[in-house]
Amino acid sequence: MAQEASSSTSSKTISLKTGDGEIFEIEASAAKQMKTVQRLIDDLGDDITIPLHNVFSKELPKIIEYYKKDITGEITKDFEAEFVKDLNDDEVKVLFLAANYLDANKLFEFLSQNIADRLESKSVEYVRKYFGVENDFTPEEESKLREERAWSFRGIKEDE
Amino acid sequence: MSSQRSIPTEDRISTLPDSVISHILSFLPTEQSAATSILSKRWNPLWLSVLTLNFDEQNFADFATFRHFVYSVMLLRNITLPIQSFRLKCGKSSDFNPHDVNRFIHAVVQRGIQNLNLYLLTPWIRCFKLPQCVLTCNSLTVLKLKWLTMDDFSKVNFPLLKTLHLANISFSKPIYLKRFLHGCPVLEDLQIQNVWLSGYKCGELKGLPKMVKANIDIQGWAFPFAWVRNAKFLCAKLYRPYDCQVPVFHNLTHMKIVFGWTVNALIRWKWIGKWTWMTEVLQNCPKLQNLTIHQHFNNTSTHGKFIFDEIVNEDWVDPPIVPKCLSSELGTCSLIAYEGLKCEFQFAKYILKNAKALHTMKISASEVDLNIKHQMLMKLSLCPRGSTVCKLSFD
Numbered sequence: 001m002a003q004e005a006s007s008s009t010s011s012k013t014i015s016l017k018t019g020d021g022e023i024f025e026i027e028a029s030a031a032k033q034m035k036t037v038q039r040l041i042d043d044l045g046d047d048i049t050i051p052l053h054n055v056f057s058k059e060l061p062k063i064i065e066y067y068k069k070d071i072t073g074e075i076t077k078d079f080e081a082e083f084v085k086d087l088n089d090d091e092v093k094v095l096f097l098a099a100n101y102l103d104a105n106k107l108f109e110f111l112s113q114n115i116a117d118r119l120e121s122k123s124v125e126y127v128r129k130y131f132g133v134e135n136d137f138t139p140e141e142e143s144k145l146r147e148e149r150a151w152s153f154r155g156i157k158e159d160e
Numbered sequence: 161m162s163s164q165r166s167i168p169t170e171d172r173i174s175t176l177p178d179s180v181i182s183h184i185l186s187f188l189p190t191e192q193s194a195a196t197s198i199l200s201k202r203w204n205p206l207w208l209s210v211l212t213l214n215f216d217e218q219n220f221a222d223f224a225t226f227r228h229f230v231y232s233v234m235l236l237r238n239i240t241l242p243i244q245s246f247r248l249k250c251g252k253s254s255d256f257n258p259h260d261v262n263r264f265i266h267a268v269v270q271r272g273i274q275n276l277n278l279y280l281l282t283p284w285i286r287c288f289k290l291p292q293c294v295l296t297c298n299s300l301t302v303l304k305l306k307w308l309t310m311d312d313f314s315k316v317n318f319p320l321l322k323t324l325h326l327a328n329i330s331f332s333k334p335i336y337l338k339r340f341l342h343g344c345p346v347l348e349d350l351q352i353q354n355v356w357l358s359g360y361k362c363g364e365l366k367g368l369p370k371m372v373k374a375n376i377d378i379q380g381w382a383f384p385f386a387w388v389r390n391a392k393f394l395c396a397k398l399y400r401p402y403d404c405q406v407p408v409f410h411n412l413t414h415m416k417i418v419f420g421w422t423v424n425a426l427i428r429w430k431w432i433g434k435w436t437w438m439t440e441v442l443q444n445c446p447k448l449q450n451l452t453i454h455q456h457f458n459n460t461s462t463h464g465k466f467i468f469d470e471i472v473n474e475d476w477v478d479p480p481i482v483p484k485c486l487s488s489e490l491g492t493c494s495l496i497a498y499e500g501l502k503c504e505f506q507f508a509k510y511i512l513k514n515a516k517a518l519h520t521m522k523i524s525a526s527e528v529d530l531n532i533k534h535q536m537l538m539k540l541s542l543c544p545r546g547s548t549v550c551k552l553s554f555d
Contacts, residue, residue, distance in 0.1 A: 116187030130173075137198065145198045
Protein backbone atom coordinates (compact mmCIF):
# COMPACT_ATOMS: atom_id res chain seq x y z
CA MET A 1 0.00 0.00 0.00
CA ALA A 2 2.44 2.60 -1.22
CA GLN A 3 1.27 6.08 -0.46
CA GLU A 4 3.07 8.91 -2.13
CA ALA A 5 3.74 11.83 0.14
CA SER A 6 2.50 14.64 -2.07
CA SER A 7 3.81 18.05 -1.19
CA SER A 8 0.72 19.80 -2.47
CA THR A 9 -2.40 17.73 -1.81
CA SER A 10 -4.52 20.61 -3.03
CA SER A 11 -3.47 20.10 -6.63
CA LYS A 12 -3.70 16.32 -6.56
CA THR A 13 -6.65 14.78 -8.31
CA ILE A 14 -8.36 11.50 -7.61
CA SER A 15 -9.99 9.33 -10.27
CA LEU A 16 -13.47 8.06 -9.56
CA LYS A 17 -15.17 5.33 -11.58
CA THR A 18 -18.98 5.25 -11.61
CA GLY A 19 -21.15 2.14 -11.50
CA ASP A 20 -21.66 2.41 -15.27
CA GLY A 21 -17.95 2.55 -15.99
CA GLU A 22 -17.24 6.24 -16.54
CA ILE A 23 -14.25 7.96 -14.99
CA PHE A 24 -14.28 11.42 -13.44
CA GLU A 25 -11.54 13.47 -11.82
CA ILE A 26 -11.92 15.25 -8.53
CA GLU A 27 -9.56 17.33 -6.40
CA ALA A 28 -8.16 15.53 -3.39
CA SER A 29 -9.48 18.25 -1.10
CA ALA A 30 -13.00 17.77 -2.47
CA ALA A 31 -12.66 13.98 -2.11
CA LYS A 32 -11.92 14.55 1.56
CA GLN A 33 -15.45 15.91 1.97
CA MET A 34 -16.90 12.57 0.91
CA LYS A 35 -16.09 10.23 3.74
CA THR A 36 -16.79 7.05 1.76
CA VAL A 37 -14.35 8.14 -0.95
CA GLN A 38 -11.76 9.11 1.63
CA ARG A 39 -12.07 5.70 3.30
CA LEU A 40 -11.55 3.99 -0.05
CA ILE A 41 -8.52 6.18 -0.71
CA ASP A 42 -7.12 5.27 2.70
CA ASP A 43 -7.59 1.58 1.93
CA LEU A 44 -6.61 1.49 -1.72
CA GLY A 45 -4.20 4.42 -2.08
CA ASP A 46 -4.74 7.63 -4.01
CA ASP A 47 -3.13 6.51 -7.23
CA ILE A 48 -5.68 3.99 -8.37
CA THR A 49 -9.13 4.69 -9.72
CA ILE A 50 -11.67 4.54 -6.92
CA PRO A 51 -14.73 2.43 -7.81
CA LEU A 52 -18.13 3.81 -6.82
CA HIS A 53 -20.64 1.06 -7.53
CA ASN A 54 -23.71 2.94 -6.41
CA VAL A 55 -23.03 6.26 -8.08
CA PHE A 56 -23.58 6.77 -11.78
CA SER A 57 -22.42 9.08 -14.54
CA LYS A 58 -25.69 10.98 -14.49
CA GLU A 59 -25.29 12.30 -10.97
CA LEU A 60 -21.57 12.29 -10.20
CA PRO A 61 -20.75 15.41 -12.26
CA LYS A 62 -23.37 17.36 -10.31
CA ILE A 63 -21.85 16.23 -7.03
CA ILE A 64 -18.38 17.16 -8.22
CA GLU A 65 -19.73 20.58 -9.25
CA TYR A 66 -21.09 21.13 -5.73
CA TYR A 67 -17.85 20.24 -4.00
CA LYS A 68 -15.77 22.25 -6.43
CA LYS A 69 -17.66 25.30 -5.12
CA ASP A 70 -17.41 24.09 -1.55
CA ILE A 71 -13.62 23.93 -1.43
CA THR A 72 -13.36 27.53 -2.61
CA GLY A 73 -15.88 28.57 0.05
CA GLU A 74 -18.28 29.85 -2.57
CA ILE A 75 -21.43 28.00 -1.63
CA THR A 76 -24.16 30.60 -1.16
CA LYS A 77 -27.92 30.38 -0.89
CA ASP A 78 -28.11 31.62 -4.48
CA PHE A 79 -25.79 28.90 -5.69
CA GLU A 80 -27.77 26.22 -3.89
CA ALA A 81 -31.07 27.51 -5.28
CA GLU A 82 -29.62 27.49 -8.78
CA PHE A 83 -28.16 24.02 -8.22
CA VAL A 84 -31.54 22.37 -7.68
CA LYS A 85 -33.69 24.69 -9.77
CA ASP A 86 -33.94 22.52 -12.84
CA LEU A 87 -33.99 19.17 -11.09
CA ASN A 88 -37.23 17.28 -10.73
CA ASP A 89 -38.14 15.41 -7.54
CA ASP A 90 -36.74 12.12 -8.78
CA GLU A 91 -33.44 13.63 -9.85
CA VAL A 92 -33.03 15.15 -6.41
CA LYS A 93 -33.82 11.77 -4.89
CA VAL A 94 -31.05 10.13 -6.92
CA LEU A 95 -28.55 12.84 -5.91
CA PHE A 96 -29.63 12.46 -2.31
CA LEU A 97 -29.06 8.70 -2.35
CA ALA A 98 -25.64 9.28 -3.88
CA ALA A 99 -24.75 11.87 -1.24
CA ASN A 100 -25.85 9.40 1.42
CA TYR A 101 -23.76 6.61 -0.09
CA LEU A 102 -20.73 8.88 -0.44
CA ASP A 103 -21.20 10.17 3.12
CA ALA A 104 -20.93 13.68 1.74
CA ASN A 105 -22.32 15.55 4.69
CA LYS A 106 -22.80 19.07 3.43
CA LEU A 107 -24.57 17.99 0.26
CA PHE A 108 -26.60 15.47 2.23
CA GLU A 109 -27.85 18.15 4.61
CA PHE A 110 -28.69 20.53 1.80
CA LEU A 111 -30.57 17.88 -0.18
CA SER A 112 -32.45 16.70 2.93
CA GLN A 113 -33.77 20.22 3.30
CA ASN A 114 -34.58 20.42 -0.40
CA ILE A 115 -36.47 17.13 -0.37
CA ALA A 116 -38.42 18.25 2.70
CA ASP A 117 -39.26 21.52 0.92
CA ARG A 118 -40.48 19.60 -2.13
CA LEU A 119 -42.60 17.23 -0.04
CA GLU A 120 -44.22 19.95 1.99
CA SER A 121 -47.97 19.89 1.41
CA LYS A 122 -47.75 16.97 -1.00
CA SER A 123 -50.31 14.23 -0.53
CA VAL A 124 -49.72 11.14 1.55
CA GLU A 125 -49.85 8.97 -1.59
CA TYR A 126 -47.18 11.08 -3.26
CA VAL A 127 -44.87 10.70 -0.28
CA ARG A 128 -45.50 6.96 -0.23
CA LYS A 129 -44.57 6.65 -3.90
CA TYR A 130 -41.55 8.88 -3.45
CA PHE A 131 -40.07 6.75 -0.68
CA GLY A 132 -41.26 3.46 -2.08
CA VAL A 133 -43.35 2.76 0.99
CA GLU A 134 -45.78 -0.16 1.03
CA ASN A 135 -48.93 0.63 2.91
CA ASP A 136 -49.30 -2.25 5.35
CA PHE A 137 -52.22 -0.79 7.25
CA THR A 138 -55.67 -2.26 6.74
CA PRO A 139 -58.29 0.27 5.62
CA GLU A 140 -59.79 0.11 9.12
CA GLU A 141 -56.45 0.77 10.80
CA GLU A 142 -55.75 3.63 8.44
CA SER A 143 -59.07 5.36 8.96
CA LYS A 144 -58.69 5.00 12.74
CA LEU A 145 -55.27 6.65 12.54
CA ARG A 146 -56.60 9.46 10.39
CA GLU A 147 -59.33 10.07 12.90
CA GLU A 148 -56.95 10.09 15.85
CA ARG A 149 -54.61 12.44 14.14
CA ALA A 150 -57.15 14.60 12.36
CA TRP A 151 -55.33 17.73 13.47
CA SER A 152 -52.22 16.82 11.53
CA PHE A 153 -53.88 16.50 8.15
CA ARG A 154 -54.77 20.11 7.74
CA GLY A 155 -53.12 21.53 4.67
CA ILE A 156 -52.07 18.18 3.23
CA LYS A 157 -53.45 17.67 -0.24
CA GLU A 158 -55.52 14.54 -0.80
CA ASP A 159 -54.59 12.43 -3.81
CA GLU A 160 -57.27 11.85 -6.50
CA MET B 161 -16.78 -5.78 -3.14
CA SER B 162 -20.36 -5.96 -4.41
CA SER B 163 -21.46 -7.00 -7.87
CA GLN B 164 -21.60 -4.66 -10.83
CA ARG B 165 -25.39 -4.89 -11.14
CA SER B 166 -27.06 -1.60 -10.32
CA ILE B 167 -29.70 -1.51 -7.62
CA PRO B 168 -32.89 0.27 -8.67
CA THR B 169 -33.56 3.61 -6.99
CA GLU B 170 -36.87 2.39 -5.53
CA ASP B 171 -35.16 -0.38 -3.60
CA ARG B 172 -32.38 1.88 -2.42
CA ILE B 173 -34.75 4.51 -1.13
CA SER B 174 -36.95 2.07 0.71
CA THR B 175 -33.92 0.54 2.41
CA LEU B 176 -32.82 3.86 3.82
CA PRO B 177 -32.34 3.52 7.57
CA ASP B 178 -34.75 5.12 10.04
CA SER B 179 -32.15 7.71 11.00
CA VAL B 180 -32.01 9.08 7.46
CA ILE B 181 -35.81 9.21 7.18
CA SER B 182 -36.04 10.97 10.54
CA HIS B 183 -33.42 13.38 9.36
CA ILE B 184 -35.49 14.38 6.33
CA LEU B 185 -38.58 14.65 8.54
CA SER B 186 -36.71 17.05 10.79
CA PHE B 187 -36.78 19.64 8.01
CA LEU B 188 -40.57 19.54 7.71
CA PRO B 189 -43.04 21.55 9.74
CA THR B 190 -44.10 19.24 12.57
CA GLU B 191 -47.70 18.84 11.44
CA GLN B 192 -46.46 17.64 8.05
CA SER B 193 -44.06 15.14 9.55
CA ALA B 194 -46.89 13.96 11.85
CA ALA B 195 -48.91 13.14 8.75
CA THR B 196 -46.30 10.56 7.73
CA SER B 197 -47.46 8.41 10.64
CA ILE B 198 -50.04 6.82 8.35
CA LEU B 199 -47.62 5.92 5.58
CA SER B 200 -46.89 2.47 6.96
CA LYS B 201 -46.30 0.64 10.22
CA ARG B 202 -42.60 1.30 9.95
CA TRP B 203 -43.11 5.02 9.38
CA ASN B 204 -45.74 5.34 12.09
CA PRO B 205 -43.43 6.16 15.03
CA LEU B 206 -40.60 7.82 13.10
CA TRP B 207 -41.88 11.39 13.29
CA LEU B 208 -41.92 11.16 17.09
CA SER B 209 -38.21 10.39 17.19
CA VAL B 210 -37.34 13.60 15.38
CA LEU B 211 -35.34 15.97 17.56
CA THR B 212 -36.55 19.09 15.78
CA LEU B 213 -39.91 20.71 16.38
CA ASN B 214 -41.24 23.34 14.02
CA PHE B 215 -44.61 24.92 14.78
CA ASP B 216 -46.20 27.54 12.57
CA GLU B 217 -49.61 28.89 13.49
CA GLN B 218 -50.43 29.92 9.92
CA ASN B 219 -51.15 26.32 8.99
CA PHE B 220 -53.91 26.17 11.57
CA ALA B 221 -57.40 27.68 11.70
CA ASP B 222 -56.86 29.58 14.94
CA PHE B 223 -54.70 29.68 18.03
CA ALA B 224 -56.90 27.20 19.90
CA THR B 225 -56.35 24.49 17.26
CA PHE B 226 -52.66 25.34 17.06
CA ARG B 227 -52.24 25.19 20.81
CA HIS B 228 -54.03 21.84 20.92
CA PHE B 229 -51.61 20.46 18.34
CA VAL B 230 -48.50 21.70 20.15
CA TYR B 231 -49.63 20.27 23.50
CA SER B 232 -50.51 16.95 21.84
CA VAL B 233 -47.12 16.64 20.23
CA MET B 234 -45.28 17.50 23.44
CA LEU B 235 -47.28 14.83 25.28
CA LEU B 236 -46.98 12.14 22.62
CA ARG B 237 -43.25 12.51 22.41
CA ASN B 238 -41.12 10.46 24.74
CA ILE B 239 -40.41 12.76 27.69
CA THR B 240 -36.77 11.69 27.89
CA LEU B 241 -36.13 12.47 24.24
CA PRO B 242 -34.26 15.78 23.97
CA ILE B 243 -35.48 18.65 21.85
CA GLN B 244 -32.49 19.84 19.91
CA SER B 245 -34.19 22.47 17.82
CA PHE B 246 -37.44 24.35 18.40
CA ARG B 247 -39.05 26.86 16.11
CA LEU B 248 -42.26 28.63 17.02
CA LYS B 249 -44.05 31.16 14.86
CA CYS B 250 -47.36 32.47 16.15
CA GLY B 251 -49.23 35.43 17.54
CA LYS B 252 -51.41 36.61 14.69
CA SER B 253 -54.71 35.10 15.81
CA SER B 254 -57.04 37.15 17.94
CA ASP B 255 -57.30 34.30 20.46
CA PHE B 256 -53.54 34.24 21.04
CA ASN B 257 -52.64 33.48 24.65
CA PRO B 258 -49.10 34.28 25.84
CA HIS B 259 -49.40 31.91 28.82
CA ASP B 260 -49.46 28.91 26.49
CA VAL B 261 -46.36 30.13 24.70
CA ASN B 262 -44.62 30.60 28.06
CA ARG B 263 -45.45 26.99 28.92
CA PHE B 264 -44.10 25.72 25.61
CA ILE B 265 -40.86 27.64 26.09
CA HIS B 266 -40.49 26.44 29.68
CA ALA B 267 -40.91 22.84 28.58
CA VAL B 268 -38.42 23.22 25.79
CA VAL B 269 -35.58 24.90 27.70
CA GLN B 270 -35.49 21.95 30.06
CA ARG B 271 -34.88 19.43 27.28
CA GLY B 272 -31.34 20.24 26.20
CA ILE B 273 -32.34 22.71 23.53
CA GLN B 274 -29.57 23.93 21.23
CA ASN B 275 -31.39 25.87 18.56
CA LEU B 276 -34.27 28.14 19.58
CA ASN B 277 -36.19 30.25 17.11
CA LEU B 278 -39.11 32.37 18.33
CA TYR B 279 -41.02 34.50 15.86
CA LEU B 280 -43.94 36.26 17.39
CA LEU B 281 -46.42 38.08 15.23
CA THR B 282 -48.37 39.83 17.96
CA PRO B 283 -49.24 43.47 17.40
CA TRP B 284 -47.21 45.98 19.40
CA ILE B 285 -49.80 46.56 22.08
CA ARG B 286 -49.71 42.89 23.00
CA CYS B 287 -46.01 42.39 22.41
CA PHE B 288 -44.76 39.14 23.88
CA LYS B 289 -42.22 39.29 26.69
CA LEU B 290 -39.42 36.77 26.53
CA PRO B 291 -39.54 34.47 29.58
CA GLN B 292 -36.48 34.70 31.80
CA CYS B 293 -35.81 30.97 31.65
CA VAL B 294 -34.45 31.42 28.13
CA LEU B 295 -31.70 33.75 29.33
CA THR B 296 -30.07 31.10 31.49
CA CYS B 297 -30.56 28.22 29.09
CA ASN B 298 -26.91 27.33 28.85
CA SER B 299 -27.21 24.62 26.19
CA LEU B 300 -28.15 27.09 23.46
CA THR B 301 -25.87 27.40 20.44
CA VAL B 302 -28.30 29.26 18.17
CA LEU B 303 -30.86 31.82 19.30
CA LYS B 304 -33.15 33.69 16.93
CA LEU B 305 -35.75 36.08 18.28
CA LYS B 306 -38.19 38.21 16.35
CA TRP B 307 -40.80 40.68 17.60
CA LEU B 308 -40.53 40.44 21.35
CA THR B 309 -39.70 42.67 24.26
CA MET B 310 -37.01 41.92 26.76
CA ASP B 311 -37.95 42.35 30.34
CA ASP B 312 -35.31 43.69 32.66
CA PHE B 313 -32.88 40.96 33.70
CA SER B 314 -29.79 40.64 35.81
CA LYS B 315 -27.93 37.85 34.15
CA VAL B 316 -27.57 36.23 30.77
CA ASN B 317 -25.64 32.99 30.53
CA PHE B 318 -24.99 31.61 27.06
CA PRO B 319 -21.58 29.91 27.31
CA LEU B 320 -22.12 27.96 24.07
CA LEU B 321 -24.03 30.49 21.97
CA LYS B 322 -22.47 30.94 18.55
CA THR B 323 -25.32 32.48 16.58
CA LEU B 324 -27.60 35.29 17.70
CA HIS B 325 -30.19 36.95 15.49
CA LEU B 326 -32.35 39.68 16.99
CA ALA B 327 -35.02 41.35 14.88
CA ASN B 328 -37.62 43.84 16.05
CA ILE B 329 -36.70 43.50 19.70
CA SER B 330 -36.99 46.21 22.30
CA PHE B 331 -34.85 46.58 25.37
CA SER B 332 -35.98 49.01 28.05
CA LYS B 333 -32.47 50.40 28.56
CA PRO B 334 -29.23 50.23 26.56
CA ILE B 335 -27.50 48.50 29.46
CA TYR B 336 -29.61 45.42 28.81
CA LEU B 337 -28.40 44.99 25.27
CA LYS B 338 -24.83 45.37 26.50
CA ARG B 339 -25.47 42.85 29.28
CA PHE B 340 -27.05 40.48 26.77
CA LEU B 341 -24.07 40.54 24.43
CA HIS B 342 -21.60 40.18 27.26
CA GLY B 343 -23.35 36.98 28.26
CA CYS B 344 -22.30 35.45 24.90
CA PRO B 345 -18.52 34.97 25.17
CA VAL B 346 -18.11 32.68 22.15
CA LEU B 347 -20.49 34.46 19.80
CA GLU B 348 -19.50 34.18 16.14
CA ASP B 349 -22.54 35.23 14.11
CA LEU B 350 -24.50 38.32 15.12
CA GLN B 351 -27.45 39.75 13.27
CA ILE B 352 -29.26 42.78 14.66
CA GLN B 353 -32.15 44.35 12.87
CA ASN B 354 -34.52 46.98 14.21
CA VAL B 355 -33.54 46.66 17.83
CA TRP B 356 -35.01 49.52 19.80
CA LEU B 357 -33.22 51.29 22.56
CA SER B 358 -33.77 54.69 24.00
CA GLY B 359 -31.03 56.92 25.23
CA TYR B 360 -28.08 55.06 23.87
CA LYS B 361 -24.70 56.76 24.16
CA CYS B 362 -21.48 55.42 22.71
CA GLY B 363 -19.08 54.22 25.33
CA GLU B 364 -16.06 52.04 25.91
CA LEU B 365 -16.77 48.47 24.93
CA LYS B 366 -14.87 45.25 24.61
CA GLY B 367 -15.08 43.55 21.25
CA LEU B 368 -16.71 40.12 21.20
CA PRO B 369 -13.60 37.95 20.89
CA LYS B 370 -14.82 35.18 18.58
CA MET B 371 -16.82 37.30 16.17
CA VAL B 372 -16.81 36.09 12.61
CA LYS B 373 -19.87 37.54 10.93
CA ALA B 374 -21.95 40.59 11.80
CA ASN B 375 -25.00 42.01 10.08
CA ILE B 376 -26.29 45.25 11.57
CA ASP B 377 -29.40 47.16 10.44
CA ILE B 378 -30.57 49.75 12.93
CA GLN B 379 -32.36 53.00 12.36
CA GLY B 380 -32.74 55.03 15.51
CA TRP B 381 -29.29 54.89 17.12
CA ALA B 382 -25.64 54.34 16.36
CA PHE B 383 -24.63 50.74 16.90
CA PRO B 384 -21.24 50.56 18.62
CA PHE B 385 -19.19 48.77 15.99
CA ALA B 386 -16.47 48.28 18.59
CA TRP B 387 -18.55 45.31 19.74
CA VAL B 388 -17.93 43.53 16.46
CA ARG B 389 -14.40 44.76 15.79
CA ASN B 390 -13.05 41.21 15.55
CA ALA B 391 -15.38 40.17 12.75
CA LYS B 392 -14.17 38.88 9.39
CA PHE B 393 -17.41 39.69 7.58
CA LEU B 394 -19.46 42.82 8.20
CA CYS B 395 -22.64 44.09 6.64
CA ALA B 396 -23.96 47.37 8.03
CA LYS B 397 -26.94 49.42 7.00
CA LEU B 398 -26.79 53.02 8.14
CA TYR B 399 -29.61 55.52 8.01
CA ARG B 400 -27.95 58.52 9.61
CA PRO B 401 -24.50 59.98 10.18
CA TYR B 402 -22.40 57.67 12.29
CA ASP B 403 -21.06 59.79 15.09
CA CYS B 404 -19.30 57.22 17.22
CA GLN B 405 -15.66 56.40 16.82
CA VAL B 406 -14.91 53.82 14.15
CA PRO B 407 -12.85 51.00 15.65
CA VAL B 408 -10.01 49.21 13.91
CA PHE B 409 -11.24 45.98 12.33
CA HIS B 410 -8.14 43.81 12.53
CA ASN B 411 -9.63 40.73 10.88
CA LEU B 412 -12.14 42.20 8.47
CA THR B 413 -11.85 40.85 4.94
CA HIS B 414 -15.36 41.40 3.57
CA MET B 415 -17.42 44.52 4.18
CA LYS B 416 -20.72 45.75 2.83
CA ILE B 417 -22.03 49.20 3.72
CA VAL B 418 -25.56 50.15 2.79
CA PHE B 419 -26.49 53.80 3.01
CA GLY B 420 -30.18 53.58 3.64
CA TRP B 421 -32.56 56.41 3.98
CA THR B 422 -35.89 57.10 5.50
CA VAL B 423 -38.06 60.16 5.10
CA ASN B 424 -36.79 61.27 8.49
CA ALA B 425 -33.18 60.91 7.47
CA LEU B 426 -33.83 62.99 4.43
CA ILE B 427 -35.23 65.88 6.33
CA ARG B 428 -33.39 65.72 9.62
CA TRP B 429 -29.91 64.50 8.89
CA LYS B 430 -27.39 65.94 6.55
CA TRP B 431 -24.47 63.61 6.54
CA ILE B 432 -21.77 66.04 5.67
CA GLY B 433 -18.61 64.08 5.37
CA LYS B 434 -20.20 60.74 4.51
CA TRP B 435 -17.40 59.95 2.11
CA THR B 436 -14.81 61.21 4.60
CA TRP B 437 -16.29 58.77 7.06
CA MET B 438 -15.99 56.07 4.41
CA THR B 439 -12.28 56.88 4.09
CA GLU B 440 -11.85 56.63 7.85
CA VAL B 441 -13.50 53.21 7.74
CA LEU B 442 -11.12 52.10 4.98
CA GLN B 443 -8.15 53.34 7.01
CA ASN B 444 -9.35 51.09 9.83
CA CYS B 445 -9.64 47.89 7.80
CA PRO B 446 -6.06 46.89 6.99
CA LYS B 447 -6.97 43.42 5.70
CA LEU B 448 -10.02 44.31 3.62
CA GLN B 449 -10.25 42.21 0.44
CA ASN B 450 -13.82 42.78 -0.64
CA LEU B 451 -15.77 46.04 -0.37
CA THR B 452 -19.36 46.66 -1.39
CA ILE B 453 -21.14 50.00 -1.13
CA HIS B 454 -24.83 50.27 -1.77
CA GLN B 455 -26.63 53.58 -1.82
CA HIS B 456 -30.11 52.39 -1.17
CA PHE B 457 -32.91 54.70 -2.21
CA ASN B 458 -36.15 52.95 -1.24
CA ASN B 459 -38.94 53.82 -3.67
CA THR B 460 -37.39 57.15 -4.43
CA SER B 461 -39.60 59.53 -6.27
CA THR B 462 -37.84 61.98 -8.56
CA HIS B 463 -38.63 64.66 -6.02
CA GLY B 464 -37.03 62.73 -3.19
CA LYS B 465 -33.96 61.94 -5.23
CA PHE B 466 -33.49 65.60 -6.10
CA ILE B 467 -33.54 66.64 -2.44
CA PHE B 468 -31.28 63.76 -1.52
CA ASP B 469 -28.65 64.67 -4.07
CA GLU B 470 -28.65 68.25 -2.99
CA ILE B 471 -28.50 67.76 0.73
CA VAL B 472 -26.53 64.64 1.34
CA ASN B 473 -23.90 64.18 -1.30
CA GLU B 474 -20.88 66.35 -0.97
CA ASP B 475 -17.72 65.89 -2.97
CA TRP B 476 -15.19 63.17 -2.43
CA VAL B 477 -11.83 64.39 -1.14
CA ASP B 478 -8.72 62.28 -1.68
CA PRO B 479 -7.33 61.27 1.72
CA PRO B 480 -3.74 62.36 2.52
CA ILE B 481 -2.53 58.77 2.92
CA VAL B 482 -3.70 55.87 0.82
CA PRO B 483 -5.45 53.35 3.13
CA LYS B 484 -3.33 50.25 3.71
CA CYS B 485 -5.99 47.86 2.40
CA LEU B 486 -5.92 49.58 -0.96
CA SER B 487 -2.17 49.24 -1.38
CA SER B 488 -2.11 45.51 -0.94
CA GLU B 489 -5.35 43.74 -0.06
CA LEU B 490 -8.46 44.96 -1.81
CA GLY B 491 -9.31 42.59 -4.63
CA THR B 492 -12.96 43.33 -5.30
CA CYS B 493 -14.96 46.52 -5.10
CA SER B 494 -18.68 46.67 -5.89
CA LEU B 495 -20.88 49.74 -6.14
CA ILE B 496 -24.57 48.91 -6.13
CA ALA B 497 -27.31 51.26 -7.33
CA TYR B 498 -24.65 53.46 -8.91
CA GLU B 499 -26.16 56.64 -10.25
CA GLY B 500 -23.13 58.42 -11.62
CA LEU B 501 -23.23 61.10 -8.94
CA LYS B 502 -20.05 63.15 -8.78
CA CYS B 503 -19.00 61.77 -5.39
CA GLU B 504 -19.64 58.17 -6.46
CA PHE B 505 -17.61 58.63 -9.63
CA GLN B 506 -14.76 60.26 -7.68
CA PHE B 507 -14.76 57.40 -5.20
CA ALA B 508 -14.67 54.79 -7.97
CA LYS B 509 -11.90 56.69 -9.68
CA TYR B 510 -9.87 56.82 -6.46
CA ILE B 511 -10.25 53.10 -5.90
CA LEU B 512 -9.32 52.25 -9.49
CA LYS B 513 -6.22 54.38 -9.23
CA ASN B 514 -4.97 53.29 -5.82
CA ALA B 515 -6.08 49.70 -5.32
CA LYS B 516 -2.94 47.92 -6.47
CA ALA B 517 -4.31 44.41 -5.95
CA LEU B 518 -7.73 45.05 -7.45
CA HIS B 519 -8.95 42.42 -9.89
CA THR B 520 -12.65 43.31 -10.12
CA MET B 521 -14.48 46.60 -10.00
CA LYS B 522 -18.14 45.85 -10.31
CA ILE B 523 -20.68 48.59 -10.96
CA SER B 524 -24.33 47.81 -10.73
CA ALA B 525 -26.70 50.41 -12.22
CA SER B 526 -29.75 48.36 -13.11
CA GLU B 527 -32.31 51.14 -12.80
CA VAL B 528 -30.55 53.43 -15.21
CA ASP B 529 -31.34 54.11 -18.86
CA LEU B 530 -29.16 52.19 -21.33
CA ASN B 531 -27.60 55.27 -22.95
CA ILE B 532 -26.69 56.81 -19.62
CA LYS B 533 -25.25 53.44 -18.54
CA HIS B 534 -23.08 53.42 -21.61
CA GLN B 535 -21.82 56.92 -20.84
CA MET B 536 -21.07 55.94 -17.25
CA LEU B 537 -19.15 52.90 -18.42
CA MET B 538 -17.12 54.96 -20.88
CA LYS B 539 -16.28 57.54 -18.26
CA LEU B 540 -15.11 54.88 -15.80
CA SER B 541 -13.13 52.92 -18.38
CA LEU B 542 -11.02 55.99 -19.02
CA CYS B 543 -9.90 56.25 -15.40
CA PRO B 544 -6.29 55.19 -14.78
CA ARG B 545 -5.95 51.86 -13.02
CA GLY B 546 -3.38 51.08 -10.38
CA SER B 547 -3.70 47.35 -10.98
CA THR B 548 -2.81 45.77 -14.30
CA VAL B 549 -5.26 42.90 -13.84
CA CYS B 550 -8.25 45.00 -12.94
CA LYS B 551 -11.43 44.18 -14.79
CA LEU B 552 -14.28 46.67 -14.87
CA SER B 553 -17.67 45.02 -14.94
CA PHE B 554 -20.89 46.90 -15.47
CA ASP B 555 -24.45 45.64 -15.25
